[in-house]
Amino acid sequence: MNQHRSPTIRRRRLGVELRRHREDAGITIDVVADRLGCSPSKVSRIETGHTSATPGDVQHILDIYGVDDSITAELVQIAREARQKGWWHPYSTVLTGAYVGLETAARSIGAYEQQVVPGLLQSEEYAIALIRGARLGDTEQEIEQRVRVRMQRQALLIQDDPIDLRVVLDEAVLSRPVGGDAVMLDQLGKLIEAARLPNVALQILPFAAGAHAGMDGSFVILEFEEEGDADVVFIDNATGGLFLEKSEELGKYIPLFDAIRSSALPPEESIEMIELLIEEPLWKSKRRVSGSI
Structure with a gap:
């Protein structure tokens, strides 16, 4: 299976196609559920890509809709692909939602972050410190699993056919010493290293920009290669x-x-700014009005 066609995206594509054929046939979800012997909510979750369908169920559903054999065979194959295990499956106990599967399938990603370095650009020590600080109820094993997932996700940037990543970081991200001085300085160095990859464009939005279009919060835009796979905006939260x-x-x-x-600095100027911050970290400024000096 192509590296950009993760089980998550295949399940999502299958759901879109099943819903389209149902609507073309003029059949309601209740009728489908009755014929399959399941609940309407299950049919709805299959169509939204939240639940996988067996190849047999897909065959049965498409028979109900009167879909021709060639299309049915293609969608049954997609159903088989959608039931394969992604590389992240062993970590499913610490993952919520479908983000990692969608990220794996993306052709390009655009992200604006106000508070923290995005997972694709985090150093291991930064990730450990961040997860420990943000997830107070996690065990050491859960923290370790979350960090492993985060580090493995970064292969997307350096694989044979890497994703295109465009990131804008608020200056605040560079001003908070997550993990302490040594960890944060190492993280700034990793940002510079990543920013020099040909498939990565990293920009810093400085405090001097004042009010700007992103003040409502962080978000990620996932863009997909295949025409039938609609792009997605993801907004992270604790749930x-x-x-x-x-x-x-x-x-x-x-x-x-x-x-x-x-509104952000161009990529080259952003790298220069990070280099200056390594020499003179903002969190060590003597002009601070709170915290220790």
Whole structure:
């Protein structure tokens, strides 16, 4: 299976196609559920990509819709692919939602972050410190698993066919010494290293920019290669995050991200700023009004 066609994206694509064929056939979800001997909510979850369907169920559903054999065979194959285990499956106990599977399938990612370095750019020590600070109820084993997932995700940037990553970091991200001085300085160095990859564009949004288009919060835009796979906006939170998939929602976030990028420093100037911060970290400024000096 192509590295950009993760089980998550295949399940999502299958759901879209099943819903389209149901609507074309003029059949309700209740009728499908009755014929399959399951609940309407299960059919709905299959169509939204939240539940996988067996190849047999897909065959049965498409027979109900009167879909021709060639299309049925293609969708049954997608159902088989959707039931394969992604590399992240062993860590499913510490993962909520479908983000990692969608990220694995993405062709390009655009991210604006106000508070922390995004997972794809985190050093291992930064990730450990961040997770310990943010997830107070996690055991050491859970923290270790979360860090392993985060480190493995970073292969997307250096694999044979890497994703394109565009990131804007608020200056605040560089000003908070997560893990202490040594960890944060190492993290700044990792940002510079990543920013020099040909498939990564890293920009810093400085405090001097004042009010800007991204003040409502952080978000990620996941863009997919295949025409039938709609792009997704992801907004992270403590319960697993929110996925926005409607075209009108995407229509707001794409120009929003463009506006944020236009307010940020260009990539080369952003690297220079990080280099200066390594020499003179903001969190060590004597002009601070709170915390220890």
